[in-house]
Amino acid sequence: MKKIPNHVHLPIDRMPKAWYNIQADMPNKLPPMRHPVTGEIAPPAAMEALFSPSLVEQEFTQERYIDIPERVRECYAQYRPSPLYRAYALEKALGTPAHIYYKYEGNNPSGSHKLNSAIPQAYYNAQDGVKRITTETGAGQWGTALAVATQMLGMALDVYMVRVSAQQKPYRKMLMEAFGANVIASPSDTTAAGRAILAEMPDTPGSLGMAISEAVEVAMADPAVKYCLGSVLNHVVLHQTVIGLELMDQLDMIEEVADIVIGCNGGGSNFGGIAFPLLGRDLREGKKHTRYIAVEPSACPKLTQGVYSYDFTDAIGMTPALPMYTLGHGFIPQGIHAGGLRYHADSPILSRLYHDGLIEAVAVDQTHVFESALLFAKHEIILPAPESAHAIAAAIDAARECIATGEEKVIVFGLSGNGNFDLAAYSNYLSGNVVDAKFSDDQKQQGAATLPDYGVKL
Amino acid sequence: MKKIPNHVHLPIDRMPKAWYNIQADMPNKLPPMRHPVTGEIAPPAAMEALFSPSLVEQEFTQERYIDIPERVRECYAQYRPSPLYRAYALEKALGTPAHIYYKYEGNNPSGSHKLNSAIPQAYYNAQDGVKRITTETGAGQWGTALAVATQMLGMALDVYMVRVSAQQKPYRKMLMEAFGANVIASPSDTTAAGRAILAEMPDTPGSLGMAISEAVEVAMADPAVKYCLGSVLNHVVLHQTVIGLELMDQLDMIEEVADIVIGCNGGGSNFGGIAFPLLGRDLREGKKHTRYIAVEPSACPKLTQGVYSYDFTDAIGMTPALPMYTLGHGFIPQGIHAGGLRYHADSPILSRLYHDGLIEAVAVDQTHVFESALLFAKHEIILPAPESAHAIAAAIDAARECIATGEEKVIVFGLSGNGNFDLAAYSNYLSGNVVDAKFSDDQKQQGAATLPDYGVKL
Numbered sequence: 001m002k003k004i005p006n007h008v009h010l011p012i013d014r015m016p017k018a019w020y021n022i023q024a025d026m027p028n029k030l031p032p033m034r035h036p037v038t039g040e041i042a043p044p045a046a047m048e049a050l051f052s053p054s055l056v057e058q059e060f061t062q063e064r065y066i067d068i069p070e071r072v073r074e075c076y077a078q079y080r081p082s083p084l085y086r087a088y089a090l091e092k093a094l095g096t097p098a099h100i101y102y103k104y105e106g107n108n109p110s111g112s113h114k115l116n117s118a119i120p121q122a123y124y125n126a127q128d129g130v131k132r133i134t135t136e137t138g139a140g141q142w143g144t145a146l147a148v149a150t151q152m153l154g155m156a157l158d159v160y161m162v163r164v165s166a167q168q169k170p171y172r173k174m175l176m177e178a179f180g181a182n183v184i185a186s187p188s189d190t191t192a193a194g195r196a197i198l199a200e201m202p203d204t205p206g207s208l209g210m211a212i213s214e215a216v217e218v219a220m221a222d223p224a225v226k227y228c229l230g231s232v233l234n235h236v237v238l239h240q241t242v243i244g245l246e247l248m249d250q251l252d253m254i255e256e257v258a259d260i261v262i263g264c265n266g267g268g269s270n271f272g273g274i275a276f277p278l279l280g281r282d283l284r285e286g287k288k289h290t291r292y293i294a295v296e297p298s299a300c301p302k303l304t305q306g307v308y309s310y311d312f313t314d315a316i317g318m319t320p321a322l323p324m325y326t327l328g329h330g331f332i333p334q335g336i337h338a339g340g341l342r343y344h345a346d347s348p349i350l351s352r353l354y355h356d357g358l359i360e361a362v363a364v365d366q367t368h369v370f371e372s373a374l375l376f377a378k379h380e381i382i383l384p385a386p387e388s389a390h391a392i393a394a395a396i397d398a399a400r401e402c403i404a405t406g407e408e409k410v411i412v413f414g415l416s417g418n419g420n421f422d423l424a425a426y427s428n429y430l431s432g433n434v435v436d437a438k439f440s441d442d443q444k445q446q447g448a449a450t451l452p453d454y455g456v457k458l
Numbered sequence: 459m460k461k462i463p464n465h466v467h468l469p470i471d472r473m474p475k476a477w478y479n480i481q482a483d484m485p486n487k488l489p490p491m492r493h494p495v496t497g498e499i500a501p502p503a504a505m506e507a508l509f510s511p512s513l514v515e516q517e518f519t520q521e522r523y524i525d526i527p528e529r530v531r532e533c534y535a536q537y538r539p540s541p542l543y544r545a546y547a548l549e550k551a552l553g554t555p556a557h558i559y560y561k562y563e564g565n566n567p568s569g570s571h572k573l574n575s576a577i578p579q580a581y582y583n584a585q586d587g588v589k590r591i592t593t594e595t596g597a598g599q600w601g602t603a604l605a606v607a608t609q610m611l612g613m614a615l616d617v618y619m620v621r622v623s624a625q626q627k628p629y630r631k632m633l634m635e636a637f638g639a640n641v642i643a644s645p646s647d648t649t650a651a652g653r654a655i656l657a658e659m660p661d662t663p664g665s666l667g668m669a670i671s672e673a674v675e676v677a678m679a680d681p682a683v684k685y686c687l688g689s690v691l692n693h694v695v696l697h698q699t700v701i702g703l704e705l706m707d708q709l710d711m712i713e714e715v716a717d718i719v720i721g722c723n724g725g726g727s728n729f730g731g732i733a734f735p736l737l738g739r740d741l742r743e744g745k746k747h748t749r750y751i752a753v754e755p756s757a758c759p760k761l762t763q764g765v766y767s768y769d770f771t772d773a774i775g776m777t778p779a780l781p782m783y784t785l786g787h788g789f790i791p792q793g794i795h796a797g798g799l800r801y802h803a804d805s806p807i808l809s810r811l812y813h814d815g816l817i818e819a820v821a822v823d824q825t826h827v828f829e830s831a832l833l834f835a836k837h838e839i840i841l842p843a844p845e846s847a848h849a850i851a852a853a854i855d856a857a858r859e860c861i862a863t864g865e866e867k868v869i870v871f872g873l874s875g876n877g878n879f880d881l882a883a884y885s886n887y888l889s890g891n892v893v894d895a896k897f898s899d900d901q902k903q904q905g906a907a908t909l910p911d912y913g914v915k916l
Contacts, residue, residue, distance in 0.1 A: 005469075005470045005535075006470065006535050006536060009467055009469070011467070012463045012465060013463075019729075077463075077464050077465075078547065078838065078840065089610075090534065107565055108839065109835070109839050109840055109841050111878075151836050152547075152836075152837075152839065170881075170885075171629070171881045171882075172519065174881035174882065174885040175841070175878075175881055177539060177884075177885065178832065178835060178841055178881065178884045178885075179835065311887060374636065377636060378609050378637070378638065379569070379610075379611075380535065380536065381536055381566065381567050381606055381610060382567055383567050383636055383637075420569075420633075420878045420879075421878075423628075423629045423632035423633055423636065424629075424632065424699075424708070426632060426635075426636045427628075427632040427635065427636075430635060448909060
């Protein structure tokens with residue numbers, strides 16, 4: 001038998017008791033958020049119209065460790081700690097001397113890492129007296145995670161689902177409903193925003209921006225209703241660090257030191273979740289050995305082609321402007337299959353760390369992603385989500401480099417979700433209908449033109 | 459923290475090294491198989507036209523333990539040992555003093571226990587020089603499992619998928635294709651049988667019987683092609699005992715003794731897989747403490763309403779007749795959502811043990827099954843396959859009895875698969891469109907009339 005098992009199991013009693021907040025260890029702190037119209041510095045309380053007070057407090061805390069409430073740990077214990085796998089079969093197929101590991105977050109009914117933040121968000125909202133949560137969903141991973149979490153914690157949930165997604169992904173909708181969520185195709189007649197849109201464009205396929213408008217309107221109208229977001233914000237990234245904290249412990253158990261840590265990058269919570277606990281330790285200890293690589297699609301290259309600027313998190317500027325790497329909130333990426341990576345901007349924390357040269361970024365093409373996903377599936381027998389497959393592509397590239405150099409590098413990537421609900425995308429690829437969606441100079445200029453200008457240099 | 463963790467983890471080095479064959483410990487041996495037409499006793503070699511010699515040998519062996527080949531254990535290690543979960547959240551929701559455990563087989567890309575036999579079947583076929591495997595699939599679990607297994611072991615696979623299933627379950631088809639299988643909607647023009655059916659009924663939705671005919675024809679025509687079956691046969695049940703062997707070890711680890719072991723029952727491989735290792739130990743030690751309960755749908759009640767008789771495993775008698783509990787191979791159950799439990803007959807081993815009073819059977823209604831499934835999903839956050847949910851319904855019934863009696867019974871059930879590809883069924887139930895499909899006296903008589911009569915008393 002091999003010395004390191006396929007499955008590096010972390011016992012339940014070693015599941016983290018606190019989340020890790022990298023804001024405590026960042027060499028440069030985050031610039032403040034600003035009012036979307038005036039550009040004035042906005043106080044934390046500006047977020048409380050939408051988000052529950054406990055989560056707003058978490059958004060700005062500089063404490064290094066935040067205790068995970070006992071009830072949240074109980075919920076986590078129903079699917080965590082998550083496995084760390086050694087990809088022996090993939091290593092063999094590639095013929096690489098590299099040691100490839102992946103931390104798998106797809107073994108829960110939401111199918112992705114999103115549940116790690118959905119549970120505490122539902123919990124803190126309940127603690128704050130919130131009775132009903134609203135959110136929007138496009139691809140459906142976040143909506144599903146929040147449906148599972150609100151059902152575990154006995155809360156009501158309205159999910160505004162982009163109409164065309166609800167039509168094209170009926171199974172995602174059914175899954176949310178099986179977990180008790182109220183799923184509303186957006187635009188809908190349940191909000192003033194929805195009714196106004198429908199009056200003007202009765203046949204619109206909907207958009208994430210429209211769905212956000214509806215979810216936000218409902219939350220704004222009633223103090224017992226709050227809104228939740230599945231990525232980007234600091235508190236979401238904080239909750240996801242449970243991944244990286246477990247990973248650190250698992251790597252210590254098998255006495256491996258990561259040379260490269262890789263995660264796919266949409267709004268930043270997956271990448272931050274796996275990378276920040278290790279990066280934070282490096283920062284505290286002054287170590288620079290490990291490389292941290294965020295992987296984005298070539299069609300939506302906010303880190304490799306965007307700018308570090310204030311921008312809106314939504315499409316129209318209803319929430320405070322945040323300091324982020326962004327392609328402009330008006331940027332619309334080409335239709336790629338990794339819906340979770342089509343976001344125009346990035347987590348403020350991740351953006352700052354990237355700006356400071358502490359993490360790297362790479363953009364990969366869609367066909368390379370699918371090719372890598374199927375190679376991975378063939379040998380590791382998990383069909384990855386197309387989002388997660390971006391990390392696989394980068395990991396395989398790194399492992400192939402080791403063939404040439406002979407280095408036994410330790411490559412760790414986050415497998416953030418499974419592809420059980422992405423089969424149409426795989427079928428498209430296998431039929432030869434997936435092409436690489438490139439990012440053009442025109443797109444770059446048009447997107448950048450939508451950035452707000454507050455006369456502030458970041 | 460609780461004394462017994464949610465997740466009873468079995469380390470990889472305790473994964474079973476041999477399967478358990480209950481034929482060695484049965485008080486009454488299996489009657490021989492017979493020629494489907496003449497009723498003469500058929501020799502084992504009669505199966506070799508269809509099945510690879512190694513598997514035919516396993517079908518008849520009386521050895522108690524069969525070593526699991528090292529390569530098969532390597533493949534198993536990519537998803538096994540499977541977790542045993544303590545259902546604390548469900549217990550609390552029910553308010554039962556019972557200890558409820560479930561052994562979960564859904565954490566692999568096929569989504570069910572079927573992979574446990576698909577891997578050794580692919581392996582032994584490869585050992586015997588077989589280059590291509592054929593099979594049929596209805597609901598798709600078996601086809602998916604064999605696709606994953608043949609891809610892991612580098613073999614080709616043709617899956618004849620019932621045409622209406624391929625249309626209604628496009629994601630199942632795509633999943634098999636993502637794992638490299640050649641999926642053919644049946645009836646097809648690739649076989650003489652298919653062409654004959656199409657000539658007569660060009661618009662037929664297809665049936666499992668037609669798909670079997672095509673898969674068998676292809677296997678019969680070429681010595682380098684063999685056919686594989688996902689349940690019923692002794693060697694399939696044998697491979698599935700890896701579940702019960704792990705379970706025995708896991709229960710010993712936490713010092714619990716099962717009062718009741720429950721499994722859903724279609725062709726018998728899931729139930730046999732979880733129950734036979736424990737039952738075999740009871741038989742050897744003369745213990746009668748544990749109850750073993752096979753759960754079937756009320757609409758297809760082969761154990762509770764069928765007869766112990768020789769019958770065909772397929773719809774038309776192409777294979778030897780086996781001694782089974784059966785409703786008659788001509789019986790067509792009403793359209794229930796648990797496609798995997800609609801089979802007319804049962805594994806010969808399970809049938810014999812039931813006939814000898816060593817296991818019990820219970821039939822449950824479809825609406826009770828879905829209600830139980832959603833209660834389970836709400837608290838244990840796994841959406842079960844409708845098949846597996848039959849076991850959940852029986853386990854919940856048993857746990858509710860303990861509320862009245864105050865007994866802390868240890869109830870263990872097999873959660874054989876997840877419901878990620880059964881969302882249409884859940885959606886139907888939530889929309890109020892699922893009704894209990896009853897079994898009528900007419901159906902019973904019509905089915906029994908199709909039994910072959912060889913003048914032999916079992």
